[in-house]
Amino acid sequence: MNIELKDIHFSYGPVKALDGVDLSIGEGACGLLGPNGAGKSTLLRILLGFLRPGRGEGRILGRDILHDQFAIRRLVGYMPEDDCLIPGLDAVTFTAYFGELSGMPRQEAMKRAHDVLFYVGLGEARYRLIETYSAGMKQRIKLAQALVHDPKLLFLDEPTSNLDPQGRREVLELIKDISSKKDIQVLISSHILSDIEFTCSNVVILNKGRVAAQGEIQALKQVDYSLYEMKIKGETETFIRSLRQGGCRVEETEEGLLKVYMPPGLQRDGLFRIAARENIQIRHFVRSQTSLEDLFAKTVGVD
Amino acid sequence: MPISEQGYRHWPGTLVERRRPWAPITRLGVKLAFKRKYFKFVLGLSLLPALIFSVGVYISEKIEDFKFMIRGRSQFLTVDPAYFKAYFTSDFLLFMMVMIMVLAGAGLIADDLKHNSLQLYFARPLRKRDYLLGKMGVLSFFLLLQTLLPGLLFFLLKLIFSGSLKFFAQYPGIPLAVVVDSLVLTVFFGLYTLFISSLGRNRRFVSIMLFLVYIFSDIFFGVFFGIFRRPVFCLLSIKANLQQVGSALFGVSGPYDVPWIYSALILAALAGAAAFVLLRKIRGVEVIR
Numbered sequence: 341m342n343i344e345l346k347d348i349h350f351s352y353g354p355v356k357a358l359d360g361v362d363l364s365i366g367e368g369a370c371g372l373l374g375p376n377g378a379g380k381s382t383l384l385r386i387l388l389g390f391l392r393p394g395r396g397e398g399r400i401l402g403r404d405i406l407h408d409q410f411a412i413r414r415l416v417g418y419m420p421e422d423d424c425l426i427p428g429l430d431a432v433t434f435t436a437y438f439g440e441l442s443g444m445p446r447q448e449a450m451k452r453a454h455d456v457l458f459y460v461g462l463g464e465a466r467y468r469l470i471e472t473y474s475a476g477m478k479q480r481i482k483l484a485q486a487l488v489h490d491p492k493l494l495f496l497d498e499p500t501s502n503l504d505p506q507g508r509r510e511v512l513e514l515i516k517d518i519s520s521k522k523d524i525q526v527l528i529s530s531h532i533l534s535d536i537e538f539t540c541s542n543v544v545i546l547n548k549g550r551v552a553a554q555g556e557i558q559a560l561k562q563v564d565y566s567l568y569e570m571k572i573k574g575e576t577e578t579f580i581r582s583l584r585q586g587g588c589r590v591e592e593t594e595e596g597l598l599k600v601y602m603p604p605g606l607q608r609d610g611l612f613r614i615a616a617r618e619n620i621q622i623r624h625f626v627r628s629q630t631s632l633e634d635l636f637a638k639t640v641g642v643d
Numbered sequence: 644m645p646i647s648e649q650g651y652r653h654w655p656g657t658l659v660e661r662r663r664p665w666a667p668i669t670r671l672g673v674k675l676a677f678k679r680k681y682f683k684f685v686l687g688l689s690l691l692p693a694l695i696f697s698v699g700v701y702i703s704e705k706i707e708d709f710k711f712m713i714r715g716r717s718q719f720l721t722v723d724p725a726y727f728k729a730y731f732t733s734d735f736l737l738f739m740m741v742m743i744m745v746l747a748g749a750g751l752i753a754d755d756l757k758h759n760s761l762q763l764y765f766a767r768p769l770r771k772r773d774y775l776l777g778k779m780g781v782l783s784f785f786l787l788l789q790t791l792l793p794g795l796l797f798f799l800l801k802l803i804f805s806g807s808l809k810f811f812a813q814y815p816g817i818p819l820a821v822v823v824d825s826l827v828l829t830v831f832f833g834l835y836t837l838f839i840s841s842l843g844r845n846r847r848f849v850s851i852m853l854f855l856v857y858i859f860s861d862i863f864f865g866v867f868f869g870i871f872r873r874p875v876f877c878l879l880s881i882k883a884n885l886q887q888v889g890s891a892l893f894g895v896s897g898p899y900d901v902p903w904i905y906s907a908l909i910l911a912a913l914a915g916a917a918a919f920v921l922l923r924k925i926r927g928v929e930v931i932r
Contacts, residue, residue, distance in 0.1 A: 388765075388766055390765065410660075410768040411768075413766060413767055413768045414658050414768050416766070417766075418762075418763075418766035420759065420762050420763070420766075422759040422762075423758070423759060424758060424759045424760045424762065424763050425758045425760065426671075426675075426754070426755075426758065426760055427750075427754055427758060428675050428678055429671075429675070433671075437667060437671055438763060438767065440667045441664070441667055441668075441764065441767040441768075441769060442658060442767050442768065443658035443659050443660060443661060443768060444654075444656065444658060444659075445656070445659065446667075448654070448656050452654050455652060459650065459651050459652075485763065487651070489654070489658060490653050490654035517650070517651065518651060521650075521651075522651045522653070
């Protein structure tokens with residue numbers, strides 16, 4: 341396992357941020373999802389060694405998070421969410437500088453900075469001052485500084501924020517390339533679920549400081565519940581109420597489509613029986629391909 | 644195949660644990676300072692007193708040749724502890740040190756706060772003290788360039804121009820006083836600058852604060868001294884305290900009739916408070932937001 345956490349607790353004063361987090365993250369890219377206040381940032385802070393958990397233990401790439409923080413930081417690359425730069429520096433000096441701070445010899449860091457900048461698509465702009473970069477270029481330079489020392493594990497915090505669709509696609513392709521072919525493990529914290537779905541094979545969903553779900557995205561989508569979409573004619577409110585009484589979770593879209601999350605015990609015919617009882621005509625009924633949004637909404641209990 | 648199409652490649656080297664992890668921070672800070680507008684001019688100007696005092700050392704050994712210029716004021720060209728004290732406590736030198744701090748030091752932490760780069764530093768194997776030492780190194784480089792280097796140079800020039808070790812035998816404590824006073828000035832001004840730089844995210848605000856605190860402390864002294872006529876108010880002034888301590892280190896009586904130890908304690912307290920706040924401030928932002 342690349343990341344293993346056991347019973348991690350952390351509080352900001354009286355506020356519990358993490359409440360007994362147990363995690364096992366293996367190979368490949370993993371998404372870190374959760375609503376605001378779920379504890380994602382706190383978890384990343386603990387993984388990077390910025391914060392010391394109140395209780396619990398953990399290992400990253402075999403290193404103890406409590407005692408081997410420096411070793412961990414050498415093996416980990418971190419791309420923060422905020423724009424980060426040092427004014428007056430061009431991209432190549434900036435990237436080489438952080439390579440050097442990671443422990444690379446000076447000349448090696450400079451050579452490597454050139455390579456990495458070409459890789460992230462900033463090769464032609466590498467001698468430009470970073471403060472003159474566009475939002476998309478700033479995202480790329482952050483990725484470059486995270487990659488410069490060739491980390492084994494990459495933490496990406498909202499890697500596609502502030503990007504236009506084209507830039508977003510390109511950055512996602514880079515992340516996918518890194519995680520799928522370059523034996524670098526990636527942990528992506530993002531609010532954009534489609535980004536996670538595109539780049540990651542695994543996901544950890546945090547809610548209220550606890551792990552609400554974790555595992556392979558495909559498996560999670562199939563095992564936990566069934567999702568059906570239907571269009572009906574009749575008294576919608578009464579029908580929805582009856583479905584909820586039967587243990588279903590129901591969402592109504594703006595187009596009048598009902599998304600019904602079936603609990604594990606309830607069979608498909610149960611829906612029809614409820615519809616018949618309530619004099620409801622079902623005009624459209626399809627088993628939905630569950631998306632990560634559905635999984636997220638189901639797990640966290642938000643739309 | 645063009646390099647852009649080669650894709651990601653692993654780096655075959657090994658990361659090393661640096662003995663001086665702060666050194667890259669200092670190197671970059673010095674390099675960036677030289678890129679600042681007017682910096683080279685101000686640095687050159689700040690070294691002007693060193694040049695003049697060096698010439699003074701030369702003239703002091705050739706006093707006969709320059710009699711026509713000196714016209715009976717040869718006491719100003721006697722190289723002794725008072726000569727060194729005059730350099731180290733001169734208003735102009737201290738003012739130029741503040742100028743250098745404004746240009747090279749104001750943004751050292753403020754820029755990192757403004758541009759969120761602290762989290763990049765602390766995602767590396769860097770301790771808080773490495774970061775602060777690196778930033779302090781930038782200031783130390785320039786401040787020692789204005790103090791330690793000229794001080795030792797005067798001493799060496801005196802020995803070279805006199806052609807004997809008589810001066811050393813006469814004043815063996817001067818090199819040590821030069822080193823200690825340079826360190827006092829550097830450590831105090833370094834912590835003072837980093838402390839104020841950590842208080843804001845705006846370099847201009849920090850620059851103004853660096854000036855105002857230094858200038859106003861002296862103005863307050865002047866005002867209170869004007870009203871009460873008591874030299875003890877010199878303890879309010881950063882400049883006066885540095886001059887008092889500098890004079891004492893060179894074994895010369897200070898400009899104000901106040902025990903120099905009070906000034907030393909005030910400077911130590913200010914530096915200690917600055918270091919304490921700095922450590923807390925840097926800890927406070929050492930997070931991912």
